[in-house]
Amino acid sequence: MSSDEVSTPDFAVDRLVHEPARLGILSVLEGQKEADFQFLQTVLGLTKGNLSSHLSKLEAAGLIRVTKVFQGKLPRTMQEITPAGRAALERHWEQMDAIRNLGR
Amino acid sequence: MSSDEVSTPDFAVDRLVHEPARLGILSVLEGQKEADFQFLQTVLGLTKGNLSSHLSKLEAAGLIRVTKVFQGKLPRTMQEITPAGRAALERHWEQMDAIRNLGR
Numbered sequence: 435m436s437s438d439e440v441s442t443p444d445f446a447v448d449r450l451v452h453e454p455a456r457l458g459i460l461s462v463l464e465g466q467k468e469a470d471f472q473f474l475q476t477v478l479g480l481t482k483g484n485l486s487s488h489l490s491k492l493e494a495a496g497l498i499r500v501t502k503v504f505q506g507k508l509p510r511t512m513q514e515i516t517p518a519g520r521a522a523l524e525r526h527w528e529q530m531d532a533i534r535n536l537g538r
Numbered sequence: 539m540s541s542d543e544v545s546t547p548d549f550a551v552d553r554l555v556h557e558p559a560r561l562g563i564l565s566v567l568e569g570q571k572e573a574d575f576q577f578l579q580t581v582l583g584l585t586k587g588n589l590s591s592h593l594s595k596l597e598a599a600g601l602i603r604v605t606k607v608f609q610g611k612l613p614r615t616m617q618e619i620t621p622a623g624r625a626a627l628e629r630h631w632e633q634m635d636a637i638r639n640l641g642r
Contacts, residue, residue, distance in 0.1 A: 442583025445558040454549040458637045465641030479546025537569030
């Protein structure tokens with residue numbers, strides 16, 4: 435690759451998304467219609483506190499939606515990715531792919 | 539994906555490598571035998587100070603080697619990725635792929 439061939443990569447990633455655990459949450463939710471807290475905690479192997487904190491940040495940014503439902507008398511918290519969340523995740527992987535291909 | 543099917547992902551990325559600009563430096567160097575400072579600055583679109591700071595951190599961690607050579611009377615700083623750098627970059631992309639595939 436010569437230096438005049440290539441457009442410079444975009445390193446300005448969304449730091450909210452770039453955090454690995456939050457990338458994991460968004461990736462899991464991208465493949466599901468919705469997922470409850472328990473499922474996310476098991477699949478991601480995160481502590482309750484850690485997962486709650488990441489979910490709050492993603493919700494505050496509008497990248498996920500969190501709804502509380504009752505199953506019989508039991509409360510369940512359901513999470514789903516929003517269109518903005520999907521777009522942010524897709525853009526992030528595009529940025530990572532562009533960086534990854536710099537060496538090719 | 540059911541929660542008992544999957545091993546939990548490894549979110550403990552190497553923060554030194556995870557920084558997008560340093561990912562870019564390692565990726566460029568992975569595809570070259572070596573590269574001089576000017577080339578890296580052009581291809582990555584980084585400022586002189588920014589690139590110098592990232593290169594120092596990568597060199598201190600043993601992920602790149604920096605050598606000063608003279609071309610005629612002109613000094614040139616050559617950078618190359620070390621075996622440890624290649625291993626760290628490969629491991630990082632493996633972690634990112636594992637996270638990316640959580641939704642599949």
